Amino acid sequence: VGQDKVLMKHILADNDIPMANWFWVYANEIDDHKDEVLARVHKLIYPVILKPARTGSSVGIAIAHSDEEYLECFEDARQYDEKVITEKVVKPMVEINCSVLGDAYNCEPSVLEQVGHQSSDELLTFQDKYQGGGKGAKTKGVKSSGSKGAGMASTARIVPAPISDEQTKMIQDLAVKTFRTLGASGVCRIDFMMDQETKRVYVNEINTIPGSLAFYLWTEKGVSFTELMDRLINIALERERRRSRMTFSYDTNLLSTYNESSAKGSKR
Ligand SMILES: Nc1ncnc2c1ncn2[C@@H]1O[C@H](COP(=O)(O)OP(=O)(O)O)[C@@H](O)[C@H]1O
Numbered sequence: 001v002g003q004d005k006v007l008m009k010h011i012l013a014d015n016d017i018p019m020a021n022w023f024w025v026y027a028n029e030i031d032d033h034k035d036e037v038l039a040r041v042h043k044l045i046y047p048v049i050l051k052p053a054r055t056g057s058s059v060g061i062a063i064a065h066s067d068e069e070y071l072e073c074f075e076d077a078r079q080y081d082e083k084v085i086t087e088k089v090v091k092p093m094v095e096i097n098c099s100v101l102g103d104a105y106n107c108e109p110s111v112l113e114q115v116g117h118q119s120s121d122e123l124l125t126f127q128d129k130y131q132g133g134g135k136g137a138k139t140k141g142v143k144s145s146g147s148k149g150a151g152m153a154s155t156a157r158i159v160p161a162p163i164s165d166e167q168t169k170m171i172q173d174l175a176v177k178t179f180r181t182l183g184a185s186g187v188c189r190i191d192f193m194m195d196q197e198t199k200r201v202y203v204n205e206i207n208t209i210p211g212s213l214a215f216y217l218w219t220e221k222g223v224s225f226t227e228l229m230d231r232l233i234n235i236a237l238e239r240e241r242r243r244s245r246m247t248f249s250y251d252t253n254l255l256s257t258y259n260e261s262s263a264k265g266s267k268r
């Protein structure tokens with residue numbers, strides 16, 4: 001579920017977890033029903049962001065400001081998945097992340113990090129995330145229409161995020177709710193977007209195998225890397241113990257109750 005943004009969003013929406021307005025379509029709907037798809041985009045109001053359902057690291061993700069850009073970005077996004085998500089752009093926006101460690105029975109949130117942005121219309125691209133934002137590093141499939149593209153700020157992190165205690169607590173509670181709703185276990189990172197004007201907070205996504213296992217959010221809480229590893233192993237062992245007590249097959253001979261003559265009789 002954590003790998004497929006469409007499944008993830010449906011489950012979160014069903015559990016009243018706040019997200020930016022969105023919809024998804026199969027890519028071929030743009031070929032057969034372009035006007036209907038564009039009508040749904042117009043309801044969200046430009047700019048919108050397009051995402052293939054199952055990529056990561058911003059691959060195939062782009063912002064569109066007009067129908068022309070939308071159709072261009074759509075063609076790019078569909079190269080990566082047959083399901084394409086369209087979402088309202090939150091701006092001006094700050095990204096705030098929270099790690100959660102544990103399982104559905106017992107889990108706790110980390111401190112929060114704020115991920116810096118140079119400009120509200122730019123995306124953290126694959127380069128920013130993994131290649132230090134270097135101008136020379138070109139990655140196919142990463143694009144931010146309408147923005148300058150090259151020379152983005154490398155990802156600046158502020159830990160703990162400089163927001164109020166109430167906001168911190170609210171985001172931590174939402175992180176735990178998201179983690180449990182999706183049935184996660186181990187260490188995850190839940191990413192949020194905060195609208196800087198309205199201060200409204202939206203869940204963006206869960207990362208079930210976060211970069212660096214989000215260890216830097218736990219050291220801040222006094223959990224060393226070694227202790228994090230110990231806890232991950234214990235969570236996995238405990239899960240296995242629970243699984244081994246469960247019933248996955250049910251021994252029965254269904255055919256033993258089958259009576260040929262009555263079965264034939266019932267057909268008549
Ligand atoms: N609705 C949105 N409004 C503004 N920026 C967004 C929105 N959704 C995503 N982004 C930006 O795009 C980046 C990548 O999107 P995300 O959904 O996290 O995909 P990925 O799985 O590639 O990390 C986010 O980190 C954020 O900077």
Ligand SMILES: [Mg+2]
Binds near residue numbers: 057191205
């Ligand atoms: Mg992300």
